[in-house]
Amino acid sequence: MKNLVLAFAALALASSASATTINFDSMTPGVISNGTAGIDKWTNLYSLNATSQVGNYADGIVSGKNVAYNGSGSSAGLSDAEGFTFNSAYFTAVWTPLVDLQLRAYDSKGILKYSFDTTLDHKARNINLGWTGIGSMTMAGFTAGTKNTTWFAMDNLVINEAVNAVPEPGSIALLGLGIAGLMAGRRRKVA
DSSP states (O other), X not given: OHHHHHHHHHHHHHTOOOOEEEOSXXXXXXXXOTTGGGOSEEESEEEEEGGGOSSSGGGGOSSSSEXXXXXXXXXXXXXXXXXXXXXXXXXEXXXXXXXXXXXXXXXXXXXXXXXXXXXXXXXXXXXXXXXXXXXXXXXXXXXXXXXXXXXXXXXXXXXXXXXXXXXXXXXXXXXHHHHHHHHHHHXXXXX
Protein backbone atom coordinates (compact mmCIF):
# COMPACT_ATOMS: atom_id res chain seq x y z
CA MET A 1 0.00 0.00 0.00
CA LYS A 2 2.82 2.42 0.87
CA ASN A 3 4.43 1.80 -2.51
CA LEU A 4 1.15 2.61 -4.28
CA VAL A 5 0.73 5.88 -2.37
CA LEU A 6 4.38 6.85 -3.03
CA ALA A 7 3.99 6.05 -6.73
CA PHE A 8 0.88 8.24 -6.94
CA ALA A 9 2.66 11.12 -5.15
CA ALA A 10 5.66 10.84 -7.48
CA LEU A 11 3.36 10.91 -10.53
CA ALA A 12 1.61 14.03 -9.26
CA LEU A 13 4.92 15.80 -8.65
CA ALA A 14 6.34 14.77 -12.03
CA SER A 15 3.59 16.67 -13.84
CA SER A 16 4.31 20.01 -12.18
CA ALA A 17 4.77 23.01 -14.46
CA SER A 18 7.67 25.45 -14.70
CA ALA A 19 6.07 28.36 -16.46
CA THR A 20 7.81 31.62 -17.20
CA THR A 21 5.81 34.85 -17.24
CA ILE A 22 7.67 37.64 -18.99
CA ASN A 23 6.26 41.06 -18.11
CA PHE A 24 9.20 43.02 -19.64
CA ASP A 25 9.46 45.27 -16.55
CA SER A 26 12.94 44.20 -15.51
CA MET A 27 14.31 44.92 -18.99
CA THR A 28 16.13 48.02 -20.08
CA PRO A 29 14.12 49.64 -22.88
CA GLY A 30 15.46 48.60 -26.28
CA VAL A 31 16.09 45.38 -28.17
CA ILE A 32 15.12 42.24 -26.25
CA SER A 33 18.30 40.18 -26.03
CA ASN A 34 18.63 36.69 -27.42
CA GLY A 35 18.55 34.17 -24.59
CA THR A 36 16.07 36.20 -22.53
CA ALA A 37 13.83 33.87 -20.47
CA GLY A 38 15.56 30.86 -22.02
CA ILE A 39 14.40 31.64 -25.58
CA ASP A 40 17.34 31.39 -28.01
CA LYS A 41 16.33 34.12 -30.43
CA TRP A 42 14.09 37.18 -30.16
CA THR A 43 13.54 38.77 -33.57
CA ASN A 44 12.42 42.39 -33.94
CA LEU A 45 10.99 42.61 -30.42
CA TYR A 46 11.75 45.61 -28.24
CA SER A 47 10.75 46.64 -24.73
CA LEU A 48 9.80 50.16 -23.68
CA ASN A 49 8.31 52.10 -20.80
CA ALA A 50 4.78 52.43 -22.16
CA THR A 51 3.79 55.22 -19.77
CA SER A 52 6.27 57.64 -21.38
CA GLN A 53 5.40 56.99 -25.05
CA VAL A 54 3.02 58.57 -27.52
CA GLY A 55 0.64 56.21 -29.24
CA ASN A 56 -1.41 53.66 -27.40
CA TYR A 57 1.42 51.62 -25.88
CA ALA A 58 0.09 52.34 -22.36
CA ASP A 59 -3.19 50.62 -23.31
CA GLY A 60 -1.21 47.39 -23.51
CA ILE A 61 0.05 47.48 -19.92
CA VAL A 62 -1.16 44.55 -17.85
CA SER A 63 1.48 44.77 -15.12
CA GLY A 64 4.24 47.26 -14.35
CA LYS A 65 5.17 49.95 -16.89
CA ASN A 66 6.94 48.11 -19.72
CA VAL A 67 5.56 46.29 -22.75
CA ALA A 68 7.14 44.63 -25.78
CA TYR A 69 6.42 45.77 -29.32
CA ASN A 70 7.33 44.86 -32.87
CA GLY A 71 9.97 47.26 -34.21
CA SER A 72 8.99 49.38 -37.22
CA GLY A 73 5.66 47.59 -37.23
CA SER A 74 7.32 44.63 -38.96
CA SER A 75 6.89 40.93 -38.22
CA ALA A 76 8.47 39.73 -34.96
CA GLY A 77 9.29 36.30 -33.65
CA LEU A 78 10.71 33.86 -31.15
CA SER A 79 12.70 30.70 -31.82
CA ASP A 80 14.36 28.07 -29.68
CA ALA A 81 16.35 25.00 -30.74
CA GLU A 82 14.98 22.93 -27.85
CA GLY A 83 11.40 24.01 -28.52
CA PHE A 84 8.96 25.81 -26.28
CA THR A 85 5.29 26.18 -25.42
CA PHE A 86 3.44 29.42 -26.14
CA ASN A 87 0.75 29.58 -23.50
CA SER A 88 -0.59 33.12 -23.63
CA ALA A 89 0.12 36.83 -23.89
CA TYR A 90 -1.79 40.10 -23.82
CA PHE A 91 -1.82 41.96 -27.15
CA THR A 92 -3.00 45.48 -27.98
CA ALA A 93 -3.29 47.64 -31.11
CA VAL A 94 -0.90 50.61 -30.87
CA TRP A 95 -1.05 53.25 -33.62
CA THR A 96 -4.19 52.30 -35.51
CA PRO A 97 -7.66 51.73 -34.01
CA LEU A 98 -7.74 48.10 -35.18
CA VAL A 99 -4.90 45.68 -35.90
CA ASP A 100 -5.25 42.27 -37.53
CA LEU A 101 -2.84 40.10 -35.55
CA GLN A 102 -1.46 36.94 -37.15
CA LEU A 103 0.27 34.38 -34.97
CA ARG A 104 2.05 31.43 -36.63
CA ALA A 105 3.94 28.62 -34.91
CA TYR A 106 6.27 26.15 -36.60
CA ASP A 107 7.83 22.90 -35.47
CA SER A 108 11.60 22.37 -35.34
CA LYS A 109 11.63 21.55 -39.08
CA GLY A 110 9.91 24.82 -40.02
CA ILE A 111 6.56 23.20 -40.83
CA LEU A 112 3.49 25.24 -39.87
CA LYS A 113 1.95 23.66 -36.77
CA TYR A 114 -0.47 26.30 -35.46
CA SER A 115 -2.14 29.41 -36.85
CA PHE A 116 -4.32 32.06 -35.18
CA ASP A 117 -5.74 35.34 -36.50
CA THR A 118 -7.68 37.95 -34.55
CA THR A 119 -8.42 41.68 -34.58
CA LEU A 120 -7.09 43.84 -31.75
CA ASP A 121 -8.27 47.20 -30.47
CA HIS A 122 -6.85 49.51 -27.80
CA LYS A 123 -7.72 47.19 -24.90
CA ALA A 124 -5.20 44.59 -23.72
CA ARG A 125 -6.56 41.21 -24.76
CA ASN A 126 -5.37 37.89 -23.37
CA ILE A 127 -4.77 35.38 -26.15
CA ASN A 128 -4.47 31.97 -24.53
CA LEU A 129 -3.49 29.24 -27.01
CA GLY A 130 -1.44 26.55 -25.23
CA TRP A 131 0.66 25.73 -28.32
CA THR A 132 3.22 23.00 -27.57
CA GLY A 133 6.30 21.72 -29.36
CA ILE A 134 7.13 25.00 -31.09
CA GLY A 135 10.52 25.59 -32.70
CA SER A 136 9.68 29.12 -33.86
CA MET A 137 6.81 31.56 -33.82
CA THR A 138 5.99 34.70 -35.79
CA MET A 139 3.77 37.61 -34.79
CA ALA A 140 2.61 40.16 -37.35
CA GLY A 141 0.25 43.11 -37.13
CA PHE A 142 -1.59 44.57 -40.10
CA THR A 143 -3.79 47.65 -40.33
CA ALA A 144 -7.26 46.07 -40.24
CA GLY A 145 -8.45 45.01 -43.67
CA THR A 146 -5.11 45.69 -45.41
CA LYS A 147 -1.70 44.12 -45.90
CA ASN A 148 0.07 47.19 -44.43
CA THR A 149 2.13 46.14 -41.43
CA THR A 150 1.65 48.02 -38.18
CA TRP A 151 2.53 47.97 -34.49
CA PHE A 152 1.17 45.91 -31.63
CA ALA A 153 2.12 45.82 -27.96
CA MET A 154 2.52 42.66 -25.89
CA ASP A 155 2.63 42.12 -22.12
CA ASN A 156 2.71 39.17 -19.70
CA LEU A 157 3.95 36.57 -22.17
CA VAL A 158 3.62 33.09 -20.63
CA ILE A 159 5.82 30.34 -22.04
CA ASN A 160 6.70 26.77 -21.12
CA GLU A 161 3.79 26.13 -18.80
CA ALA A 162 2.81 22.47 -19.01
CA VAL A 163 -0.55 22.28 -20.76
CA ASN A 164 -3.18 20.33 -18.77
CA ALA A 165 -0.55 19.21 -16.27
CA VAL A 166 -2.89 19.38 -13.28
CA PRO A 167 -5.38 16.50 -13.10
CA GLU A 168 -9.05 17.35 -12.76
CA PRO A 169 -10.40 16.98 -9.19
CA GLY A 170 -12.90 14.39 -10.47
CA SER A 171 -10.06 12.28 -11.90
CA ILE A 172 -8.23 12.34 -8.59
CA ALA A 173 -11.44 11.33 -6.77
CA LEU A 174 -12.00 8.42 -9.16
CA LEU A 175 -8.40 7.28 -8.71
CA GLY A 176 -8.85 7.44 -4.92
CA LEU A 177 -12.07 5.41 -5.11
CA GLY A 178 -10.31 2.84 -7.28
CA ILE A 179 -7.44 2.50 -4.79
CA ALA A 180 -9.92 2.22 -1.90
CA GLY A 181 -11.79 -0.50 -3.81
CA LEU A 182 -8.60 -2.43 -4.44
CA MET A 183 -7.67 -2.21 -0.76
CA ALA A 184 -11.15 -3.35 0.37
CA GLY A 185 -11.04 -6.28 -2.07
CA ARG A 186 -7.59 -7.29 -0.85
CA ARG A 187 -8.69 -7.21 2.81
CA ARG A 188 -11.67 -9.47 2.05
CA LYS A 189 -9.43 -12.05 0.33
CA VAL A 190 -7.00 -12.06 3.28
CA ALA A 191 -9.79 -12.50 5.87
